[in-house]
Amino acid sequence: MKFFDLLRLIVGNLNRRKARVALTAIGVVIGTAAVVVLVSLAIGLQRNANEQLFGIGDLTQIQVSPTYGEGPVVSGPGGGGGGGGGSSQQKLLTNLALDEIRAIPGVESVIPRDYLMMGGMVKYQKMEGWGNIIGVAVNNLDVLGVEATEGDTALGRGVAVIGVMVPNNFYDPRWRPGQDPPVPPDLYGQQIQLIVSKYDAEGKETRKNITLRVAGVLKETRGESDWTIYMPLDEVKALNEWSMNRRINYNKDGYSQVIVKVSDVDQVLEISDQITQMGFQAFTPQSFVQGINNFYVILQVIFGGVGAIALLVAAIGIANTMAMSILERTREIGLMKAVGATNRDVLSIFLGEAAGIGFVGGLGGVIFGWLAGQGINVIAIVYLAGQAGQQGGVPPSVAVYTPVWLPVFALVFSTFIGMASGLYPALRAATMIPVLALKYE
Amino acid sequence: MEKPFIRVTGLKKHYQMGGATVRALDGVDLEIMPNTFTVVMGPSGSGKSTLLYLLGGLDRATSGELSVGDQSLTGMDENQLALFRRRTMGFVFQSFNLVPSMTALENVAFPMQFAGVTSAQRSQKARQLLEQVGLSDRADHRPTELSGGQQQRVAIARALVNDPSVILADEPTGNLDTSSGAAVMQLLADLHGSGRTVLVVTHDPRMMRFATHQIYLLDGRVVSEAEYQSAVLESVQN
Numbered sequence: 001m002k003f004f005d006l007l008r009l010i011v012g013n014l015n016r017r018k019a020r021v022a023l024t025a026i027g028v029v030i031g032t033a034a035v036v037v038l039v040s041l042a043i044g045l046q047r048n049a050n051e052q053l054f055g056i057g058d059l060t061q062i063q064v065s066p067t068y069g070e071g072p073v074v075s076g077p078g079g080g081g082g083g084g085g086g087s088s089q090q091k092l093l094t095n096l097a098l099d100e101i102r103a104i105p106g107v108e109s110v111i112p113r114d115y116l117m118m119g120g121m122v123k124y125q126k127m128e129g130w131g132n133i134i135g136v137a138v139n140n141l142d143v144l145g146v147e148a149t150e151g152d153t154a155l156g157r158g159v160a161v162i163g164v165m166v167p168n169n170f171y172d173p174r175w176r177p178g179q180d181p182p183v184p185p186d187l188y189g190q191q192i193q194l195i196v197s198k199y200d201a202e203g204k205e206t207r208k209n210i211t212l213r214v215a216g217v218l219k220e221t222r223g224e225s226d227w228t229i230y231m232p233l234d235e236v237k238a239l240n241e242w243s244m245n246r247r248i249n250y251n252k253d254g255y256s257q258v259i260v261k262v263s264d265v266d267q268v269l270e271i272s273d274q275i276t277q278m279g280f281q282a283f284t285p286q287s288f289v290q291g292i293n294n295f296y297v298i299l300q301v302i303f304g305g306v307g308a309i310a311l312l313v314a315a316i317g318i319a320n321t322m323a324m325s326i327l328e329r330t331r332e333i334g335l336m337k338a339v340g341a342t343n344r345d346v347l348s349i350f351l352g353e354a355a356g357i358g359f360v361g362g363l364g365g366v367i368f369g370w371l372a373g374q375g376i377n378v379i380a381i382v383y384l385a386g387q388a389g390q391q392g393g394v395p396p397s398v399a400v401y402t403p404v405w406l407p408v409f410a411l412v413f414s415t416f417i418g419m420a421s422g423l424y425p426a427l428r429a430a431t432m433i434p435v436l437a438l439k440y441e
Numbered sequence: 442m443e444k445p446f447i448r449v450t451g452l453k454k455h456y457q458m459g460g461a462t463v464r465a466l467d468g469v470d471l472e473i474m475p476n477t478f479t480v481v482m483g484p485s486g487s488g489k490s491t492l493l494y495l496l497g498g499l500d501r502a503t504s505g506e507l508s509v510g511d512q513s514l515t516g517m518d519e520n521q522l523a524l525f526r527r528r529t530m531g532f533v534f535q536s537f538n539l540v541p542s543m544t545a546l547e548n549v550a551f552p553m554q555f556a557g558v559t560s561a562q563r564s565q566k567a568r569q570l571l572e573q574v575g576l577s578d579r580a581d582h583r584p585t586e587l588s589g590g591q592q593q594r595v596a597i598a599r600a601l602v603n604d605p606s607v608i609l610a611d612e613p614t615g616n617l618d619t620s621s622g623a624a625v626m627q628l629l630a631d632l633h634g635s636g637r638t639v640l641v642v643t644h645d646p647r648m649m650r651f652a653t654h655q656i657y658l659l660d661g662r663v664v665s666e667a668e669y670q671s672a673v674l675e676s677v678q679n
Contacts, residue, residue, distance in 0.1 A: 005554045016542040335538045338499055339552035340527020340603065343519050434526075435500040438538065 001345050010352040014360075017325070021357055024321040027314030028361020029368055032414045035307030036369025036406060041376070042303045044401040046296035050289070059289065060108075061145070062260040062272050064101070065281040067091040091279035092254030101260055104274055106267040111144065112137045112255040114236050116196070118243040122170075122229070123193040124185055129170035131162065131229035133194070135236025141218070144259060146225055150188040151216030155232050160212040162187060163226040164219065187214045198243045208242065210235075311414065314361065315421040322354050322425035333429050334437030343430040350426035351419055358418015365414060366407040373400040445472035446638055447496060447607070452505035454491050454661075465491040467661035469505070473640065475606075478633040478651050481642045482669070483658035484676075489642045490611055492658065496640065497530045497609045498522045509607065527556055531600030533629075535612035537592045539584040539599075545571060545591075546580040549598045556603055570598040574628060590621025597628055608632055610641045614648075626651060 014021050067090055091097070093112070102110045116133035123129075138144070141153035141161055153161055167184035175182055194210045218225055241248050260275065260282075262268050268286040275282040326333070336346060380399035449471040455464050465488045473479055483489040494500045495507060498514055507514045509529060517525060526532075539548045550567040558566075571577050574594040584592050593613060600608055610629060614622035622645065630651040633639045641648055649655070657669035664672070 001555050002557055005560070009554065012542070331538060332540060334499075335540070336555070337523065338497070338526060338530075338532045338538075339555065339599070340523055341555045342523040345523075345555050433500060435494040438499070438534065 001341075001348065006345075006348055006352060009349060010356055013349070013353055014356050020321060020325075021360065024314075024317050024357050025361035025364060027317040028311065028358055028414050028418065029364035031307060031311030031314040032362045032365020032410050033369035033372060034310045034365075035304055035413075036366055036402065036410050037372050037376070037400070038303035038307050039300055039406055040369070040373045040400045040402040042296060042300040043403060043406075044377075044398050045299065046293065047398060047401050049292055049296065059284075059286050060262050060265050060268060062262065062268060062275065062282050062284045064093065064258045064260055064275055065256070065283075066093045066254050067279055067281055092252075093256075093258050093280065094254045095251050097254065097278075097280075098258060100278065101258070101275060104271055106262055106264060106271055108261045108263040109143060111259040111261065112233065112250070112257070113259060114233055114240065114256050116231075116236050117240050118196055118198060120194060120196045123195060124170055124187060124190060126174070127170040127172050127182065127185060129166070131166045131169060132224070132227050133229045133231060133236065135231050135233035137233040141216075141230055143261065144225075145261075146221065147219045148216040149219050151214070153216050153218070155230060156215070157232065157235070158211065158213060159215045159232075160192065161216040161218060161230045162214055163228045164217055165226040166229060169227075188217050190214055196239055196243065198245075208239070210239075311417055315417045318354055318357050318418050319421040319425060321357065322350065322422045323428075325353070326350065326425050326429045330432070330437050330440040333432055334434050334440065337432070337434040338438065346432075347426050347430035350429050351422050354422020354426065355415050355419040358421075359411070359415040361418070362411045362414025366410050369410070370402055370407065373402050376400045443474055446475035446477075446510060447471065447473040447640075448506070448508050449496075450506040452492075452495065452507060453503045454488070454495060454500070455503045464661050466495070466502075469658075469661070469663055471656065471663065473638065473654070475638055476633070476636055477653045478630065478639045479641070479654040479656060480648050480652040481640065481656045481658060482644075484673070486660075487658040488661040489658045491661075493609050493611055493640065493642050496607075497532060498525045499532075527552070527603055529605055529607060531603070531605035531608045533593070533596050533600050533608065533610035533613045535615040537584070537589075537596045537616075539592055539595060541584050544581050544583055545576060545587065545595045548584070548595055549602055552599060552602050566602060567598070570601055571595070573601075574598045588621065589617050590624055593617060593621070593625050594628060597625070597632075601632070605637070607638045607640065610639070610643075612643055613641065614643065614645050623647070 098110050098112065101107060113134055113136045116135070120130070120133060121128055122131055136144070136155065139155060141155060146153060148161070149164065151161070155161060167187050170182070170185055172182045190213075192212050192214060194212055195207060196210075197205050197207045199205055212229075212231070220226055237248055260271070262271050265286065268284050269290060272282045272284045272287065333346060336349075377398060377400050384399060449469055452466055452469040452471075453464070454466040455462050457463070467488075469488075469492060481489045481492065491500070495502050495514075496509070498517070502515070505515075509525075512525060512529070514522070514525065539545075540551065543551065546564065546567050549570055550563040553563045553566065568577065568580065571580050574597055576591060576594055576598070579587060579591060579595075584595070587595065593616075597608075597613075608629065613625050613629065617625060626645075626648055629639055629641060633651070633653075641652075655666065657664050657666055659669060659672055
């Protein structure tokens with residue numbers, strides 16, 4: 001039997017029982033729509049969560065810290081901290097250790113960096129401010145995956161590259177309540193003063209004043225770099241040495257932090273594990289993202305499963321309709337066989353009809369589910385945007401997101417479900433003994 | 442001497458009904474020559490329809506040999522039987538068995554779909570056959586819009602659509618009034634006249650007029666005309 005003839009016959013047969021086909025297909029419509037809406041919702045939620053995670057940093061980076069007794073030191077305004085000192089269990093980020101990390105396959109680069117370990121103030125004209133001052137052992141910050149909005153990312157002697165939020169930290173010390181709040185200064189291309197101080201045993205303060213030219217302002221990443229003033233590592237090292245009155249030997253004391261850049265995002269977790277096994281502390285946003293993604297995959301499976309139950313009920317409906325239909329058309333089956341239809345012809349016809357019901361239902365379900373998803377989107381975005389506005393969060397762009405593969409999959413799946421539920425009735429029809437089918441009353 | 446076209450030896454068909462074995466056919470031997478018009482007579486339950494369906498490959502015998510032309514039906518699988526029915530046999534039933542949703546033309550053309558004939562050829566052939574049975578003006582009518590006699594003529598056209606060498610008719614006039622029955626009989630006779638082998642199971646004595654051969658069946662066995670007549674008489678007297 002030719003395929004096109006088969007198709008026409010199937011469409012004709014479905015057409016002559018419109019009401020019954022429609023009623024059976026409604027079950028499939030509900031099931032497919034449920035799958036489409038629920039899975040879209042899970043995917044939408046995941047995308048939302050990932051949008052909120054934007055700013056967690058470059059996913060190909062691993063932050064590695066030495067193992068101290070008390071964990072990594074983070075300096076802030078006026079904060080200080082000791083780098084060295086410690087016990088025999090320490091695992092320090094010496095140049096030797098860096099070579100070991102560099103040797104791990106998949107590691108693209110290893111970038112040491114150090115915090116300024118003393119109180120410091122930044123001045124611009126009459127304004128005062130502060131920033132997270134980090135020295136990085138690179139000539140250009142673009143290796144860290146950041147981009148400049150103004151200027152460029154190249155570092156050099158006497159040069160600083162600042163995060164986009166740094167100007168917001170500047171304030172006018174003479175400002176009094178009642179006056180207009182000061183406007184954050186545009187620092188690009190300007191000279192800023194870095195003023196650091198140390199105290200000797202008698203408590204006498206010594207100050208040091210360094211002039212820096214702001215050569216670039218970085219794009220917003222919603223991460224650490226927004227609030228950071230980047231300097232060359234050597235200069236930060238020199239300041240730290242001045243502050244501690246001793247030489248820092250990176251071969252002995254190690255770096256306070258190293259950024260490991262991995263070439264392939266899929267290898268990040270594996271390499272992070274290897275670094276941890278070497279005795280260092282490794283942190284990668286990827287492990288966090290992975291955990292969240294796993295949660296949403298489980299959510300998708302559960303949501304999809306709820307829809308699948310609705311589809312299962314619909315499948316039983318199709319099986320029932322087909323069984324009834326075959327009973328009613330027993331004589332027609334007998335006739336088809338008498339005029340030369342093979343078992344395979346009969347099987348194809350009835351499987352095709354069952355698949356047709358699944359397909360029609362699936363089509364309805366996809367359309368209905370997509371429309372319902374859009375409806376939810378409109379309502380949810382208004383509501384969630386209101387909430388995010390109140391809490392100062394990022395407003396979501398989507399609540400329900402339907403990727404292209406989902407309707408295609410749903411349509412194929414519902415057609416397959418239809419065919420599978422028609423299999424038993426169709427096999428019964430195909431294997432009927434013609435004479436019994438013809439005599440059936 | 443001419444070779445028989447249909448050859449039946451020791452044909453038996455038994456089936457179970459409520460624990461008892463029914464011997465619908467109990468050892469039938471037959472030879473039917475090509476281009477004959479054979480009428481099978483017998484009271485109901487004598488196994489005449491069973492014989493017809495076994496010949497047509499619509500059912501399988503319990504035992505015995507059955508061959509049509511040079512094909513033996515005994516060893517055929519389902520698929521081969523389907524092809525045998527498609528190419529060699531044309532069926533006409535008492536209850537017409539037209540597909541109610543299809544027009545007369547579509548009903549006639551229907552079997553050709555399974556044979557893989559193109560759509561254009563199908564409707565051309567179907568039209569030609571409807572003309573042959575005198576129904577070209579009814580081509581687009583559905584079975585419910587046709588009289589019984591017209592429906593049976595559509596069914597005969599359908600039986601001819603794959604050019605079978607044998608036409609098997611099971612009580613073709615059973616559901617028809619006298620005049621439409623006569624028209625159907627004439628059609629069957631014409632088919633015989635055009636070189637086909639026709640086998641008709643019937644109660645209708647008028648069919649005898651067209652018959653070249655008669656077969657009498659009693660309780661699943663072939664009997665002579667004399668035996669048949671005496672048995673019928675006996676049952677009437679009792």
